[in-house]
Amino acid sequence: MKPTVRFFQPHDNVSILMRTFSVLILFILTIQVSKAAELDYNLIAEPVVEGTYVFVGSTKYFSKQNGGNIVNTAYIVTNAGVVVIDTGPSYRYGKQMRDYIESTTGLSIIKVFITHHHPDHFLGNQAFNDVPIASLSGVINGIKLQGNAFTDNLYALIGDWMKETEAYIPTEVIVPGKFSIGGHEIEIIALDGHTDSDMVIYDHTTGVLFPGDLVFHNRTPAVANANIQHWLDSISKLQELNYKYMVPGHGAVISDEHAMIQTRDYLSWLHKHLQNALDRGLAMSEALTLELPASFQSLDILHEEYKRAVLQLYPDMEQNYFN
Numbered sequence: 104m105k106p107t108v109r110f111f112q113p114h115d116n117v118s119i120l121m122r123t124f125s126v127l128i129l130f131i132l133t134i135q136v137s138k139a140a141e142l143d144y145n146l147i148a149e150p151v152v153e154g155t156y157v158f159v160g161s162t163k164y165f166s167k168q169n170g171g172n173i174v175n176t177a178y179i180v181t182n183a184g185v186v187v188i189d190t191g192p193s194y195r196y197g198k199q200m201r202d203y204i205e206s207t208t209g210l211s212i213i214k215v216f217i218t219h220h221h222p223d224h225f226l227g228n229q230a231f232n233d234v235p236i237a238s239l240s241g242v243i244n245g246i247k248l249q250g251n252a253f254t255d256n257l258y259a260l261i262g263d264w265m266k267e268t269e270a271y272i273p274t275e276v277i278v279p280g281k282f283s284i285g286g287h288e289i290e291i292i293a294l295d296g297h298t299d300s301d302m303v304i305y306d307h308t309t310g311v312l313f314p315g316d317l318v319f320h321n322r323t324p325a326v327a328n329a330n331i332q333h334w335l336d337s338i339s340k341l342q343e344l345n346y347k348y349m350v351p352g353h354g355a356v357i358s359d360e361h362a363m364i365q366t367r368d369y370l371s372w373l374h375k376h377l378q379n380a381l382d383r384g385l386a387m388s389e390a391l392t393l394e395l396p397a398s399f400q401s402l403d404i405l406h407e408e409y410k411r412a413v414l415q416l417y418p419d420m421e422q423n424y425f426n
């Protein structure tokens with residue numbers, strides 16, 4: 104017996120195609136909606152002292168899981184409104200941070216300070232585009248020069264979290280010195296070493312120090328744009344300040360010198376260690392495989408940051424060594 108073969112008519116094909124297409128569209132839409140709902144930083148501020156709060160980020164590296172929230176951002180509630188310190192790794196972060204601050208304090212944001220030009224510290228700026236965003240001229244120049252490259256890099260690392268994020272340049276140049284804002288005596292200190300220009304904010308009224316990335320706590324320091332000798336000099340200057348609490352750029356808030364000492368010890372070791380590798384004539388590939396001291400094993404992402412440090416610092420050191 105001949106098997107029965109059913110031939111589809113052209114209109115059958117069209118309706119199947121239409122149905123498949125609408126199912127596909129529905130599927131894509133569902134994914135988009137659930138993705139958008141997932142991309143929430145779930146920011147919750149922790150008090151440092153009365154009226155001063157910090158959003159403590161992860162001490163890991165940028166990932167699609169953490170959306171780039173590897174940084175500490177902070178705010179000070181003053182009589183005149185809220186002062187924000189750093190805006191986080193994306194426009195989305197900046198918006199969520201701003202919503203949180205405005206809804207919990209019921210106050211307007213009157214000023215934003217940016218500590219340095221690294222992407223995790225300033226890419227939320229767009230969310231504050233109606234507020235003066237102030238930083239040192241060196242920080243602003245850094246953002247002008249490297250902001251777009253940092254933004255592209257973060258798009259590659261954290262994807263959708265970065266949607267609509269652009270490198271928004273601070274709008275106000277600030278000079279080092281003391282001034283009063285909403286009843287707080289604030290001092291801006293210009294240092295360098297982590298980058299070419301690192302802005303430190305010291306609130307004399309509360310005794311809270313914001314050293315930006317000049318201090319890492321229980322997290323391996325990132326040295327991509329570092330001048331280690333300058334960085335060590337800057338740490339010595341910070342040690343002279345009589346602060347009560349410190350909000351490091353990365354890692355938990357601390358009230359003693361421990362985080363500064365950790366950062367200093369790692370940087371001093373790294374410098375000597377790489378110099379020693381050069382003295383021994385090691386190639387970069389060999390320097391990458393050297394064992395790391397047990398005393399630093401408790402620092403988060405030690406091996407990843409060490410690898411990045413060698414890749415970023417060793418070629419220049421090699422070149423200078425042989426010239």
Ligand SMILES: [Zn+2]
Pocket residue numbers: 219221297316325352
């Ligand atoms: Zn940094």
